Amino acid sequence: xxxxxxxxxxxxxxxxxxxxxxxxxxxxxxxxxxxxxxxxxxxxxxxxxxxxxxxxxxxxxxxxxxxxxxxxxxxxxxxxxxxxxxxxxxxxxxxxxxxxxxxxxxxxxxxxxxxxxxxxxxxxxxxxxxxxxxxxxxxxxxxxxxxxxxxxxxxxxxxxxxxxxxxxxxxxxxxxxxxxxxxxxxxxxxxxxxxxxxxxxxxxxxxxxxxxxxxxxxxxxxxxxxxxxxxxxxxxxxxxxxxxxxxxxxxxxxxxxxxxxxxxxxxxxxxxxxxxxxxxxxxxxxxxxxxxxxxxxxxxxxxxxxxxxxxxxxxxxxxxxxxxxxxxxxxxxxxxxxxxxxxxxxxxxxxxxxxxxxxxxxxxxxxxxxxxxxxxxxxxxxxxxxxxxxxxxxxxxxxxxxxxxxxxxxxxxxxxxxxxxxxxxxxxxxxxxxxxxxxxxxxxxxxxxxxxxxxxxxxxxxxxxxxxxxxxxxxxxxxxxxxxxxxxxxxxxxxxxxxxxxxxxxxxxxxxxxxxxxxxxxxxxxxxxxxxxxxxxxxxxx
Amino acid sequence: xxxxxxxxxxxxxxxxxxxxxxxxxxxxxxxxxxxxxxxxxxxxxxxxxxxxxxxxxxxxxxxxxxxxxxxxxxxxxxxxxxxxxxxxxxxxxxxxxxxxxxxxxxxxxxxxxxxxxxxxxxxxxxxxxxxxxxxxxxxxxxxxxxxxxxxxxxxxxxxxxxxxxxxxxxxxxxxxxxxxxxxxxxxxxxxxxxxxxxxxxxxxxxxxxxxxxxxxxxxxxxxxxxxxxxxxxxxxxxxxxxxxxxxxxxxxxxxxxxxxxxxxxxxxxxxxxxxxxxxxxxxxxxxxxxxxxxxxxxxxxxxxxxx
Numbered sequence: 073x074x075x076x077x078x079x080x081x082x083x084x085x086x087x088x089x090x091x092x093x094x095x096x097x098x099x100x101x102x103x104x105x106x107x108x109x110x111x112x113x114x115x116x117x118x119x120x121x122x123x124x125x126x127x128x129x130x131x132x133x134x135x136x137x138x139x140x141x142x143x144x145x146x147x148x149x150x151x152x153x154x155x156x157x158x159x160x161x162x163x164x165x166x167x168x169x170x171x172x173x174x175x176x177x178x179x180x181x182x183x184x185x186x187x188x189x190x191x192x193x194x195x196x197x198x199x200x201x202x203x204x205x206x207x208x209x210x211x212x213x214x215x216x217x218x219x220x221x222x223x224x225x226x227x228x229x230x231x232x233x234x235x236x237x238x239x240x241x242x243x244x245x246x247x248x249x250x251x252x253x254x255x256x257x258x259x260x261x262x263x264x265x266x267x268x269x270x271x272x273x274x275x276x277x278x279x280x281x282x283x284x285x286x287x288x289x290x291x292x293x294x295x296x297x298x299x300x301x302x303x304x305x306x307x308x309x310x311x312x313x314x315x316x317x318x319x320x321x322x323x324x325x326x327x328x329x330x331x332x333x334x335x336x337x338x339x340x341x342x343x344x345x346x347x348x349x350x351x352x353x354x355x356x357x358x359x360x361x362x363x364x365x366x367x368x369x370x371x372x373x374x375x376x377x378x379x380x381x382x383x384x385x386x387x388x389x390x391x392x393x394x395x396x397x398x399x400x401x402x403x404x405x406x407x408x409x410x411x412x413x414x415x416x417x418x419x420x421x422x423x424x425x426x427x428x429x430x431x432x433x434x435x436x437x438x439x440x441x442x443x444x445x446x447x448x449x450x451x452x453x454x455x456x457x458x459x460x461x462x463x464x465x466x467x468x469x470x471x472x473x474x475x476x477x478x479x480x481x482x483x484x485x486x487x488x489x490x491x492x493x494x495x496x497x498x499x500x501x502x503x504x505x506x507x508x509x510x511x512x513x514x515x516x517x518x519x520x521x522x523x524x525x526x527x528x529x530x531x532x533x534x535x536x537x538x539x540x541x542x543x544x545x546x547x548x549x550x551x552x553x554x555x556x557x558x559x560x561x562x563x564x565x566x567x568x569x570x571x572x573x574x575x576x577x578x579x580x581x582x583x584x585x586x587x588x589x590x591x592x593x594x595x596x597x598x599x600x601x602x603x604x605x606x607x608x609x610x611x612x613x614x
Numbered sequence: 615x616x617x618x619x620x621x622x623x624x625x626x627x628x629x630x631x632x633x634x635x636x637x638x639x640x641x642x643x644x645x646x647x648x649x650x651x652x653x654x655x656x657x658x659x660x661x662x663x664x665x666x667x668x669x670x671x672x673x674x675x676x677x678x679x680x681x682x683x684x685x686x687x688x689x690x691x692x693x694x695x696x697x698x699x700x701x702x703x704x705x706x707x708x709x710x711x712x713x714x715x716x717x718x719x720x721x722x723x724x725x726x727x728x729x730x731x732x733x734x735x736x737x738x739x740x741x742x743x744x745x746x747x748x749x750x751x752x753x754x755x756x757x758x759x760x761x762x763x764x765x766x767x768x769x770x771x772x773x774x775x776x777x778x779x780x781x782x783x784x785x786x787x788x789x790x791x792x793x794x795x796x797x798x799x800x801x802x803x804x805x806x807x808x809x810x811x812x813x814x815x816x817x818x819x820x821x822x823x824x825x826x827x828x829x830x831x832x833x834x835x836x837x838x839x840x841x842x843x844x845x846x847x848x849x850x851x852x853x854x855x856x857x858x859x860x861x862x863x864x865x866x867x868x869x870x871x872x873x874x875x876x877x878x879x880x881x882x883x884x885x886x887x888x889x890x891x892x893x894x895x896x897x898x899x900x901x902x903x904x905x906x907x908x909x910x911x912x913x914x915x916x917x918x919x920x921x
Contacts, residue, residue, distance in 0.1 A: 573861035
């Protein structure tokens with residue numbers, strides 16, 4: 073009996089020892105995370121994504137939700153610039169694009185966030201990030217490298233052609249058919265076509281109210297893509313500041329002679345009334361009203377999609393996409409904005425275990441987490457195509473891509489008001505390559521005609537590969553650099569806009585005024601501006 | 615002795631002092647306390663340092679503004695627009711008040727006044743929206759009527775450089791002349807009827823009575839409002855000009871305030887609070903000089919002044 077008891081005791085001892093070691097191995101890294109409040113997320117702690125991350129990385133995540141929107145950035149900025157380091161959490165997350173590079177750089181200089189460069193450089197730690205670089209084909213940590221050469225965060229990168237080739241030309245297919253014309257391919261054909269539109273009473277209301285092409289040209293407006301579309305047939309018009317890169321040299325498109333030729337072409341269309349003169353003064357609302365006027369009056373316009381048209385009418389499917397035009401010298405480009413990485417994950421100086429914090433961000437950069445962030449729980453809200461029954465019924469949304477995933481409740485992300493608990497709704501990092509968004513399987517039989525048109529437009533622009541060899545990438549300035557250029561950039565922008573409008577409407581003659589225009593650009597500081605752009609470009613990408 | 619007098623005054627008028635408490639508190643909190651923030655004009659603002667701790671940079675911001683590209687243009691645009699507006703907004707409400715004053719039917723008088731006062735309550739954003747709707751060359755009343763009579767659509771009014779100032783000022787006049795005239799109407803109500811009767815007996819016509827009886831009576835009011843108007847010349851409204859701005863009218867529509875916004879507050883990189891403060895201070899100093907000058911002139915010429 074005594075023997076039995078001693079054996080039992082021994083056994084308990086051994087067992088308890090065993091469980092002790094099990095507990096020790098199970099000790100989790102505790103991380104406090106600041107997140108912006110999201111009313112659509114049921115519970116951060118029980119969230120599917122939290123569960124996966126906690127299990128994979130052996131974390132214990134504690135969330136602190138702060139008011140969302142601009143309040144969040146203000147609060148984070150206060151905490152990181154003027155607050156107490158001891159009050160900071162381990163990790164701060166944000167929605168994509170909420171933290172600007174200059175802000176991150178200020179926080180880095182304040183010393184309240186720490187550089188993560190050593191972990192980036194350690195292949196055993198940055199496993200998923202290195203995999204993400206491979207699957208996106210983009211060395212995206214370069215885009216978030218600060219002027220001191222360090223990386224102060226983990227980024228979101230969402231590659232999507234829909235955003236890269238945002239602006240596309242759209243024309244009225246009924247009017248084209250009524251004129252018995254073909255889709256124009258060159259600037260000359262486009263001009264001839266608009267001329268016919270202008271001269272014909274296509275809507276049959278007895279008034280000469282047909283507009284060949286229109287859009288907007290005011291500061292901050294959405295519908296100004298028409299200008300770059302036309303200019304791109306002469307010289308690549310660059311980004312919003314008209315910056316271009318050719319063979320590693322940064323330039324300004326409006327300082328070229330091709331730009332002058334392009335201006336003359338567009339001026340001719342204004343002069344003959346093919347482009348409505350109010351294009352230069354309308355605001356977005358007036359443009360939308362014009363597009364939705366009782367009788368159709370507009371033949372062509374430029375935007376991401378014809379989504380300014382009332383969705384319940386016929387007109388929303390009236391407009392078809394048009395490929396970029398070829399200019400007299402054979403130039404043919406489409407405005408292209410490469411998907412860029414933005415920091416959405418910061419590790420603060422108060423973090424006791426920065427490597428663990430980095431591992432959390434690294435885990436979030438995996439493909440699975442990238443898809444989860446957007447579509448939720450695998451198996452419930454989406455599946456890889458290999459796991460889908462009846463896969464043959466689906467087609468990729470951009471036809472040149474293989475099908476990646478099939479989603480079941482996509483509408484939940486943008487619309488609806490139900491609580492979801494499958495993901496963090498894109499709070500913090502996620503990295504998705506082109507293949508995911510372009511390869512989302514759609515059931516053609518259930519797809520709206522409007523969606524089919526949109527997908528066709530993406531397909532056309534993406535397959536055409538109309539982007540120039542190099543475009544201006546993301547630039548991160550030091551404080552001194554941004555002090556130097558901010559006023560110049562703002563002045564250049566408004567002067568170029570003002571002069572372009574004057575050239576187009578005929579208040580200034582293009583040939584006679586060109587040299588003065590160039591001289592004034594110099595006067596404002598165009599060469600200083602270019603010099604700094606080049607310095608930053610070389611620092612980040614050479 | 616003095617203390618006693620204060621005590622008596624307090625005892626007699628304490629209700630009045632109590633009434634004053636709220637406005638004084640308002641002015642202290644919203645006008646005097648924020649003046650401490652003016653030091654930002656001479657500092658380089660950083661988030662860490664805030665208003666009291668950022669490094670001093672002296673007059674750099676002011677020098678930068680005076681040397682800035684298009685300084686002359688924004689200053690002259692601001693002056694022209696303000697003076698044009700000041701002239702219209704002085705003369706028209708006075709004329710309107712004089713007309714209203716001569717109307718003898720009280721009902722008609724009240725209805726007219728109500729109608730002209732109403733637009734004052736429209737917000738600037740809505741007003742500019744209305745302006746753009748009405749004068750749209752295709753869908754607006756202006757465009758539709760023009761098309762109806764001539765068979766073609768008019769050229770775009772907002773694209774005409776010369777039209778900006780008129781559109782800006784006359785829409786302001788339309789919106790505010792009724793409201794501005796209230797103070798003159800109140801002043802005119804104080805004209806002694808005996809003066810009018812005496813003038814009538816002497817055979818003065820209606821116009822003569824307006825000129826020799828009404829106008830001299832409200833002259834101090836006019837002068838005071840004019841001086842105060844001059845004191846606001848540099849601070850012509852930001853919202854309206856910004857909302858009406860487009861690439862074609864920028865030559866006339868870029869004012870100091872819109873320029874500050876563009877350069878200081880919406881620029882690339884970060885917002886430059888110090889620069890914006892410096893330009894605000896620059897405006898305030900010029901306004902102060904103008905108001906002092908106008909006051910002295912007015913005292914010499916008409917014996918009316920603010921103090």
